[in-house]
Amino acid sequence: MELSALKTTSKRIDILHSMNIYSMEDILYHFPYRYDIIEESYESDHMIIEASVITQPKIFFRGKMSRMSFEVVDHYNHHYQVVIFNRHYLRTHLTPSSTITILGKCQNNKITASDIKIKPLSEIAGIHPVYSLKEGLNQKSFLLYVKKAYQLLKDDLISEVPEEYIIKHHLIHKDIAIYNIHFPDSKQDIKQSLKYLKYEEFLKFQLTMQLTKFNRSSQNGIAKTIDLDQLQSFIIALPFKLTHDQSMAVKEIVDDLQKPQMMYRFLQGDVGSGKTVVGAIALYANYLSGYQGALMAPTEILASQHYQTLSNFFKNTTVNIALLTGSLSTKEKNEIYEKLQNGEIDIIVGTHALFQKKVNYKNLGFVITDEQHRFGVEQRKALKNKGKQVDFLIMSATPIPRTLAIALYGDMDVSTIKSKPAGRQEVETKFIESSSMKPILKHLKDYLASGGQCYVICPLVDESEKLEVRNATQISEAMRSYFANQYQVGLLHGQLKDDEKNEIMQQFIDNKIQILVSTTVVEVGVDVKNANMMIIYNAERFGMSQLHQLRGRIGRGNQKAYCYLMSDQASDEAKERLHYLESCQDGFDLSMYDLKLRGPGEVLGERQSGLPSFLVGDVLKDYNILEIARNDASNMIMAYQNQKMYAYTIERILEKLKENNEYVD
Ligand code: ADP
Numbered sequence: 096m097e098l099s100a101l102k103t104t105s106k107r108i109d110i111l112h113s114m115n116i117y118s119m120e121d122i123l124y125h126f127p128y129r130y131d132i133i134e135e136s137y138e139s140d141h142m143i144i145e146a147s148v149i150t151q152p153k154i155f156f157r158g159k160m161s162r163m164s165f166e167v168v169d170h171y172n173h174h175y176q177v178v179i180f181n182r183h184y185l186r187t188h189l190t191p192s193s194t195i196t197i198l199g200k201c202q203n204n205k206i207t208a209s210d211i212k213i214k215p216l217s218e219i220a221g222i223h224p225v226y227s228l229k230e231g232l233n234q235k236s237f238l239l240y241v242k243k244a245y246q247l248l249k250d251d252l253i254s255e256v257p258e259e260y261i262i263k264h265h266l267i268h269k270d271i272a273i274y275n276i277h278f279p280d281s282k283q284d285i286k287q288s289l290k291y292l293k294y295e296e297f298l299k300f301q302l303t304m305q306l307t308k309f310n311r312s313s314q315n316g317i318a319k320t321i322d323l324d325q326l327q328s329f330i331i332a333l334p335f336k337l338t339h340d341q342s343m344a345v346k347e348i349v350d351d352l353q354k355p356q357m358m359y360r361f362l363q364g365d366v367g368s369g370k371t372v373v374g375a376i377a378l379y380a381n382y383l384s385g386y387q388g389a390l391m392a393p394t395e396i397l398a399s400q401h402y403q404t405l406s407n408f409f410k411n412t413t414v415n416i417a418l419l420t421g422s423l424s425t426k427e428k429n430e431i432y433e434k435l436q437n438g439e440i441d442i443i444v445g446t447h448a449l450f451q452k453k454v455n456y457k458n459l460g461f462v463i464t465d466e467q468h469r470f471g472v473e474q475r476k477a478l479k480n481k482g483k484q485v486d487f488l489i490m491s492a493t494p495i496p497r498t499l500a501i502a503l504y505g506d507m508d509v510s511t512i513k514s515k516p517a518g519r520q521e522v523e524t525k526f527i528e529s530s531s532m533k534p535i536l537k538h539l540k541d542y543l544a545s546g547g548q549c550y551v552i553c554p555l556v557d558e559s560e561k562l563e564v565r566n567a568t569q570i571s572e573a574m575r576s577y578f579a580n581q582y583q584v585g586l587l588h589g590q591l592k593d594d595e596k597n598e599i600m601q602q603f604i605d606n607k608i609q610i611l612v613s614t615t616v617v618e619v620g621v622d623v624k625n626a627n628m629m630i631i632y633n634a635e636r637f638g639m640s641q642l643h644q645l646r647g648r649i650g651r652g653n654q655k656a657y658c659y660l661m662s663d664q665a666s667d668e669a670k671e672r673l674h675y676l677e678s679c680q681d682g683f684d685l686s687m688y689d690l691k692l693r694g695p696g697e698v699l700g701e702r703q704s705g706l707p708s709f710l711v712g713d714v715l716k717d718y719n720i721l722e723i724a725r726n727d728a729s730n731m732i733m734a735y736q737n738q739k740m741y742a743y744t745i746e747r748i749l750e751k752l753k754e755n756n757e758y759v760d
């Protein structure tokens with residue numbers, strides 16, 4: 096139903112639009128973010144009383160601040176002196192003998208009020224929803240909109256949770272849940288509403304994921320024929336022995352490639368756990384079956400590094416591998432396009448350039464994307480559509496516990512690499528409460544003198560990339576003048592052109608630069624074995640997973656590595672996080688810590704990976720509901736397929752999926 100049903104001004108409608116509210120239904124789904132609960136009883140040191148004003152308020156100003164005082168009397172004939180700050184605008188309402196309600200602290204008949212309502216207590220007691228609103232719209236008018244929306248829509252609020260599950264989980268019905276979340280009479284009302292709404296949200300999410308997965312697996316993929324002996328020889332010829340987890344992941348992927356269904360698999364592992372080689376083996380298996388493969392990386396630096404690594408792995412094979420990035424000349428690009436079209440190139444590594452319109456493949460059969468959280472769903476789709484039924488593998492370095500991954504990425508299969516290659520040393524991490532390098536300067540100088548290279552990571556700035564660049568530039572200049580001609584300092588940031596970035600990175604790899612000052616563009620993937628010290632400025636601004644990612648850039652060879660987390664303005668909570676990093680080297684553990692602290696959006700990059708952000712459900716706190724919903728969804732789908740049960744719920748979701756072209760009959 097359209098918002099015009101509100102019969103309000105177009106200005107108000109614009110405000111609603113800016114709050115992502117486009118329909119009457121959206122109004123009902125804009126839930127309060129908290130409730131003010133006003134009880135007619137004394138609460139700890141706070142009190143609430145109804146009283147009549149006796150004296151004219153007196154007001155004192157100091158600058159813009161004000162202090163207003165006046166006298167009141169309550170029903171028991173107690174007199175109080177009331178003081179309230181910065182509310183002088185209430186003066187005109189505080190006429191003698193008017194009845195008001197005061198909230199505040201009381202001592203010796205003196206009340207320091209935190210709020211005053213120009214109303215009797217009977218009109219304000221109860222539970223009041225508080226909505227997050229944009230300027231120009233107040234709580235009262237929004238509540239009227241909610242009332243109107245509820246009146247108009249209440250008969251259409253049919254529970255999407257089937258009756259059977261409502262009974263099984265002791266839930267209330269949807270119309271009551273929606274009513275009570277906006278107009279609760281008690282805390283119990285809110286609790287019951289939330290229980291229904293969370294369950295419904297997770298159930299719909301799970302149904303969506305599982306139906307998508309089911310649909311995908313019912314479409315014909317390519318059952319690839321792979322010469323497993325030849326694959327085995329390739330694996331044996333690698334410069335190292337695979338870890339147990341790597342072997343398991345390889346097995347899962349190779350099995351998938353041979354199945355007649357499309358693969359849609361998520362490969363997660365901690366930084367340095369060795370995902371690249373697993374990807375390389377998978378690409379080789381796909382090559383042996385006669386199909387082209389593609390590996391897509393989020394940055395040009397990472398793409399060219401992958402290209403070098405893979406070229407090395409494939410050097411004694413007949414694989415023809417190429418690199419396609421934006422910075423190639425038109426002539427070079429055209430050459431690659433031609434070879435992709437006629438099948439001369441077997442494996443292509445690149446950035447977004449891989450799925451531009453001009454690029455056509457002869458027989459693309461398999462696509463890997465690295466560091467999934469930097470890629471949009473749209474981009475992945477575009478690449479996938481270059482081949483008909485390509486198998487798809489996503490590699491991610493933001494690990495989450497497998498059970499949580501399964502619940503969240505319900506439409507994918509998950510492979511997890513937990514163990515690290517043997518002999519890998521931990522990165523010695525130290526939190527330094529300082530904003531300058533002074534405390535670590537001696538170590539840095541000794542380290543450089545011993546022939547090592549160092550990363551210096553600059554503060555993350557929320558407001559703009561420009562500020563980050565300015566910071567990085569200042570720091571690099573300071574380093575340059577300090578080390579004069581002794582060491583070379585390079586500067587890397589997001590506003591450089593791709594070929595400039597590549598050149599600097601290459602100089603660092605070749606040890607022509609010893610100190611690389613960088614913004615977080617260096618975060619993903621790069622592998623420079625001689626660089627074993629990292630200094631991170633303003634470490635308090637980064638998430639734990641991100642710091643762990645950053646520090647994963649060092650300690651990649653077999654030398655001892657040091658990471659300094661610098662911060663002189665960390666809050667107590669941030670200090671705790673930084674100290675935690677000193678002792679914990681487990682990415683799974685850290686990402687859980689981050690999840691709890693900052694929520695899944697921050698950690699999983701959910702907007703980009705296509706996960707909906709949940710309105711009421713909390714992936715961690717309500718994990719048990721998510722699990723229950725997962726089982727229920729899978730039972731419901733089975734019952735639907737066998738006996739057309741739960742058609743109302745399931746067909747609504749199928750309709751939506753078809754609308755978004757995510758479902759093929
Ligand atoms: P990530 O999972 O972070 O992408 P990489 O694939 O870049 O990790 O691997 C990190 C380093 O570990 C690379 O230098 C790689 O050659 C090495 N490596 C990978 N697997 C093994 C192994 N089984 N034994 C020894 N070294 C390995």
Ligand code: MG
Nearest residue numbers: 370371465620
């Ligand atoms: Mg990697």
